[in-house]
Each structure stands twice: as C-alpha cells, then as structure tokens.
Amino acid sequence: MTERDLTIGVIGGLGPEAAVDFFAKLVKATPARTDQEHLRILIDNNPKVPNRNDAIAGKGPSPAPALAEAARGLARAGADFIVMACNTAHAFEREIRSACPVPFVSMIEETADEVARRFGGAGAIGVIAAAGCVDAGLYQAALKARGLRCLVPEGDLRARFMDLVYRIKAGDTGAAVAEGMRQVGEALIAQGAEAIVAGCTEVPLVLAPNALSRPLLDATDLLARRAVAYARHELLLPTQTRPAA
Amino acid sequence: MTERDLTIGVIGGLGPEAAVDFFAKLVKATPARTDQEHLRILIDNNPKVPNRNDAIAGKGPSPAPALAEAARGLARAGADFIVMACNTAHAFEREIRSACPVPFVSMIEETADEVARRFGGAGAIGVIAAAGCVDAGLYQAALKARGLRCLVPEGDLRARFMDLVYRIKAGDTGAAVAEGMRQVGEALIAQGAEAIVAGCTEVPLVLAPNALSRPLLDATDLLARRAVAYARHELLLPTQTRPAA
Numbered sequence: 001m002t003e004r005d006l007t008i009g010v011i012g013g014l015g016p017e018a019a020v021d022f023f024a025k026l027v028k029a030t031p032a033r034t035d036q037e038h039l040r041i042l043i044d045n046n047p048k049v050p051n052r053n054d055a056i057a058g059k060g061p062s063p064a065p066a067l068a069e070a071a072r073g074l075a076r077a078g079a080d081f082i083v084m085a086c087n088t089a090h091a092f093e094r095e096i097r098s099a100c101p102v103p104f105v106s107m108i109e110e111t112a113d114e115v116a117r118r119f120g121g122a123g124a125i126g127v128i129a130a131a132g133c134v135d136a137g138l139y140q141a142a143l144k145a146r147g148l149r150c151l152v153p154e155g156d157l158r159a160r161f162m163d164l165v166y167r168i169k170a171g172d173t174g175a176a177v178a179e180g181m182r183q184v185g186e187a188l189i190a191q192g193a194e195a196i197v198a199g200c201t202e203v204p205l206v207l208a209p210n211a212l213s214r215p216l217l218d219a220t221d222l223l224a225r226r227a228v229a230y231a232r233h234e235l236l237l238p239t240q241t242r243p244a245a
Numbered sequence: 246m247t248e249r250d251l252t253i254g255v256i257g258g259l260g261p262e263a264a265v266d267f268f269a270k271l272v273k274a275t276p277a278r279t280d281q282e283h284l285r286i287l288i289d290n291n292p293k294v295p296n297r298n299d300a301i302a303g304k305g306p307s308p309a310p311a312l313a314e315a316a317r318g319l320a321r322a323g324a325d326f327i328v329m330a331c332n333t334a335h336a337f338e339r340e341i342r343s344a345c346p347v348p349f350v351s352m353i354e355e356t357a358d359e360v361a362r363r364f365g366g367a368g369a370i371g372v373i374a375a376a377g378c379v380d381a382g383l384y385q386a387a388l389k390a391r392g393l394r395c396l397v398p399e400g401d402l403r404a405r406f407m408d409l410v411y412r413i414k415a416g417d418t419g420a421a422v423a424e425g426m427r428q429v430g431e432a433l434i435a436q437g438a439e440a441i442v443a444g445c446t447e448v449p450l451v452l453a454p455n456a457l458s459r460p461l462l463d464a465t466d467l468l469a470r471r472a473v474a475y476a477r478h479e480l481l482l483p484t485q486t487r488p489a490a
Contacts (some may be wrong), residue, residue: 015280016272023268023290027261033415037259038292044322045268047283073322077289170278 006231007040009102011070013047014086015169018201018220022085025224030232039231040127044070052088053162056132064092064146068099071097075102081237083107083227087129087199087219091136103237110226111219118217119195124149126193126214128184130200131162139199151183151193160184168202178206181244185212251476252285254324254347256315258292259331260414263446263465267330270469275477284476287324289315297333298407301377309337313344320347326482328352328472331375332444332464338380348482355471356464357387357443363462366438371438371459372385373429375445376407384444396438398429405429413447423451428455 008026012019032038040147049067054060067089071082081103084090097104115125125148127139134140134152143150150151153161161184167177169170181203185196198204204218229235253271257264263288263330268288277283294312299305312334316327326348329335335353360370372384378383379397388395398406406429412422427449430441440460443449449463474480 012286013280013283016275016283016286020265020269020272023288025267026266030261034411035258035292035294035296035414038258038261040258040293041261041288041290042269043286043288043290044285045288047277047280048285051281051282077318077322166279169280227297 003233006080006233007037007078008227008231009044009071009074009077009082010041010043011046011067011074011082011086011096012043013045013086014028014049014052014084014089015202016045016047017168017205019043019045019085021201021205022220022224025221026228027224029228039228040078042074042077044074046070052086052091053130053132056088056135058089062092063089064095067092068095071096071100071104072095072241075100080103081227081230083223084104085220085223086201087138088133088136090138091132097165102238105223105227105230105238107219108138109143109238111199111217111222112139112146114222115143115197115217116146118215119148120146122194123152124192125195125197126151126185126188127197127199128153128161128181128188128203129164130165131158133199134158139197140225151188151191153188153201155188157184163198164206165202168205173206178211181207185216189214246411248478249479250284251325252323253472253476254316254319254322254327255286255288256291256312256319256327256329256331256334256341257288258263258290259294259297259329259334260447261290261292262413262450264288264290264433266329266446266450267465267469270466271473274466274470274473285323287319287322291315297331297336298375298377301333301336301380307337308334309340312337313340316341316345316349320345326350326472326475328468330465330468331446332383333378333381335372335383336377348484350468350472350475350483352464352468353383353387354483356444356467357384357391359467360388360393360440360442360462361391364393365391367393367439369396369437370440370442371396371430371433371436372442372444373398373406373426373433373448375410376403378444379403379405384442396433396436398433402429402432409451410445410447413450418451423456426452427456430461436461
C-alpha cells in the first residue's frame with residue numbers, strides 16, 4: 001500500500017512500567033527490517049495523573065481532565081488516533097473521546113472483540129482487573145454485550161490483587177508477586193473461567209502468556225497488535241462514536 | 246524539594262528498540278514508590294527520520310529538519326528539556342539546538358563527562374560507535390577536550406560493527422550478534438582501551454554491562470540517569486550554549 005502509515009498517540013504513565021511494556025509490544029508487533037519501516041509513535045507518559053482507582057471509589061480527584069488534555073496534546077502533535085495503556089482509565093473514555101478530535105481506540109472493546117472471536121461459546125471469562133475497572137463495570141459490560149459472562153476478582157481476592165498491583169507499581173516484580181498473580185488467575189479459573197484476560201496493564205509485567213492452566217489473553221499485547229494493524233491500514237479504524245454502554 | 250519535576254522530551258525512533266530501551270532506563274532510574282512520583286516523559290518515536298549514517302556519508306537526505314521539528318514539537322507539548330536516544334544523530338545537534346526553545350542535553354557530552362570522572366587518568370577509551378558518529382568525530386572531540394584519547398572501530402572492525410547494527414535494527418538480537426558485539430569491544434581493548442563506551446544505542450540491546458573484560462559504560466543508561474537527575478533538580482541543567490567543537 002502506498003498510503004502513509006498512521007501515527008499512534010499513546011496516553012501512558014498509568015503506570016510508567018506498563019507504558020514501557022506497551023511501547024515494547026508496539027515495536028515488536030511491527031513488521032520491519034529497517035528503522036524507517038517502523039511506525040511513528042507519540043507517547044505522553046504522564047504518571048502525575050490522579051490515581052484512577054481512588055477517583056472511581058470517590059476518594060480522590062478525577063483524572064479525566066488530565067487524560068483529556070493528554071489526548072488533545074497527542075492529536076495536536078500529529079497523532080492520527082489515540083490509545084491508552086491502562087484498562088481502568090477507560091472509565092473516563094467518554095471525557096477523552098469528547099475532548100479529542102481524532103479516533104480513540106478502546107483497549108476494552110478491542111480485547112472484548114478478540115475474546116468473543118476466540119472464546120465465543122465459552123460460559124465464563126475471567127478478567128484480572130483493578131478495583132476501579134471492576135467498579136466501573138468496563139469488562140462486564142463489554143463481554144455481556146458479546147454474550148459472555150465475566151468473572152472478576154471479588155472480596156478477599158480483589159484485596160490481594162490490588163496489593164499486588166501497588167507492589168508492582170512500587171517496583172517489585174519478583175517471584176513472590178508473580179506467584180501471587182498466578183494464584184489470582186487460578187482462583188478465577190477455579191470459579192469457572194475458561195480463559196483469563198490480563199485486564200490490568202500491571203498483570204503482564206509479572207505473568208507470562210503460558211503461566212496459567214487456561215489461556216491468558218494480554219490486553220496490552222492485544223491493543224498493541226491492533227494499533228499496529230490500524231496504523232498500517234490492515235484494519236479500518238473504528239468510528240469515533242460507540243454505542244452507549 | 247517543592248519545585249515541580251521537569252518534563253523530559255525524548256527524540257526517539259532512531260531506532261525504536263533503542264527508544265524502548267531508553268524509556269525503560271528512564272523509568273528504572275527514577276526513585277518512586279507510586280505512579281505519581283514518576284516523571285512525565287514525552288516521546289516522539291519517529292523512525293521515519295532519514296538514515297543518519299547515510300546522510301553523514303553524503304549518500305542520503307539530512308535528518309536535521311525532522312529532528313529539529315521533533316524537538317520543537319516536544320517543547321510545544323510541554324517538555325522542559327530535550328534528549329535524544331541516538332548517539333550518531335548528535336551530529337545534527339547544532340540544528341536541533343537552534344530550532345528548540347528549551348535546553349538540549351547532549352548524550353555525547355554527558356557520557357564524556359562521566360568517562361572523564363571515572364577514567365580521567367586513562368590512556369585511551371574505546372568507543373563502540375556507528376560510522377556516522379565516528380566520521381562526525383563526536384566522541385573523539387568530546388574526549389579530546391577532556392584529555393582522553395579515543396579508539397573507535399576502523400576498517401574491517403567498523404564494517405563488522407555496522408553489519409551488527411543493521412542486524413539488530415532488523416530485529417536480530419540473538420547470541421551470534423551478541424558474540425559479534427563482544428568481539429568488537431574486545432578488539433578495542435586489545436588496541437589499548439582501558440574502558441569501553443557503548444556509544445551507539447543498539448549496543449546495550451545485546452551487550453550486558455559485565456560482558457567485556459574491561460568496564461563497559463552504557464551511554465543510553467548514563468543519559469537516562471542524568472536526565473532523571475535534571476528533571477528532579479538534583480543537577481542543574483547545562484546552559485543552552487556550548488563551546489564550539
């Protein structure tokens with residue numbers, strides 16, 4: 001194709017290690033033999049954005065204005081579409097979309113599409129998601145719309161998972177954290193999940209694709225592959241407006 | 246300190262794997278227990294910029310306009326200072342500085358400062374640098390100004406190194422490439438180098454810090470640490486104007 005590659009705008013820093021992971025996966029997903037065959041990627045890694053989980057729990061300021069401003073800035077700098085390397089922050093997707101003059105590609109929707117393609121007939125899908133992501137019902141709604149039941153960490157499992165998330169954000173990606181994360185995934189499998197979605201960008205920082213007894217879908221990797229496909233015109237960008245949740 | 250952290254602007258994509266490596270090293274170099282303690286980092290990963298080595302050899306268009314535009318765009322988006330994750334591209338530093346309203350922190354100067362601090366009395370320092378970086382005399386001048394002799398890959402060694410660089414850019418970071426890179430470093434040591442600078446951002450993608458029989462300084466890691474220190478006001482930013490080379 002002669003059409004120029006699109007420029008990808010990335011809202012990152014939520015947290016920064018997850019943004020590094022996403023950037024690495026974007027580069028790896030790009031078929032290229034030279035620098036020039038790679039894609040232009042603009043990243044606003046802004047970890048100063050207020051805590052998403054606290055905001056959704058009503059315990060802190062909203063990150064929406066900062067996320068919307070990041071999206072606007074990326075578009076202004078030349079991004080043709082925007083993605084965000086954080087599942088939970090998609091709770092503020094509406095504010096980002098309405099602020100942003102270019103399409104926003106949702107990690108939640110792209111992941112739910114892939115889950116439906118691969119596990120359409122399954123009874124239940126486990127999603128390892130953070131408290132705010134669960135409370136906002138992001139994956140529950142997206143999977144329900146595709147006829148799938150969604151299992152998420154609840155009660156004690158949720159508390160244990162959030163503890164792991166904050167340990168990873170503090171820089172601990174050691175064996176104990178990885179084992180704890182494996183147990184969270186296996187607990188959802190024990191509840192009946194036929195596949196697991198790593199629906200929090202901290203999860204793949206400690207959990208390898210083959211770490212669980214059922215298939216593990218990494219939303220970070222999946223969004224990276226889809227973003228590369230959009231940028232290379234292998235897929236048509238989703239329209240800016242989405243059906244209401 | 247109560248002064249707000251500075252925002253780092255990164256010209257990347259030269260190549261993209263090197264930009265990922267630099268971003269990872271920036272995040273790792275930042276002392277932080279929460280997302281919010283991390284630094285805001287703006288990255289323009291633009292691999293479409295013309296090949297630097299070809300331009301310096303007079304065989305291709307100059308990347309200077311694209312690099313200058315990247316610097317301007319990063320400053321416009323809020324970067325307080327600019328760094329570039331590519332040694333060779335510093336041959337176009339003058340054009341970048343003159344286009345850019347915020348300070349540019351040079352990878353070459355920061356690395357040469359650290360080399361002088363650690364190996365001030367040494368006879369010769371080996372710098373594994375790409376053809377364009379060598380032909381532009383970047384490290385030779387910076388080390389000479391600090392009373393140090395600089396050994397660079399020449400003749401057959403230079404050809405072998407450039408072959409490795411382009412294999413890494415094509416995605417090959419396997420054992421054969423790593424061993425080839427080790428041999429380039431050892432060849433400079435055999436010529437009398439008392440320490441080696443990984444003066445090309447592809448080098449640390451295959452060569453671990455302890456891979457050689459003499460100390461190996463990674464210019465990518467060093468620039469990352471210094472950039473974090475500048476952003477956190479632990480060091481005072483260098484003034485925009487530099488002495489002529």
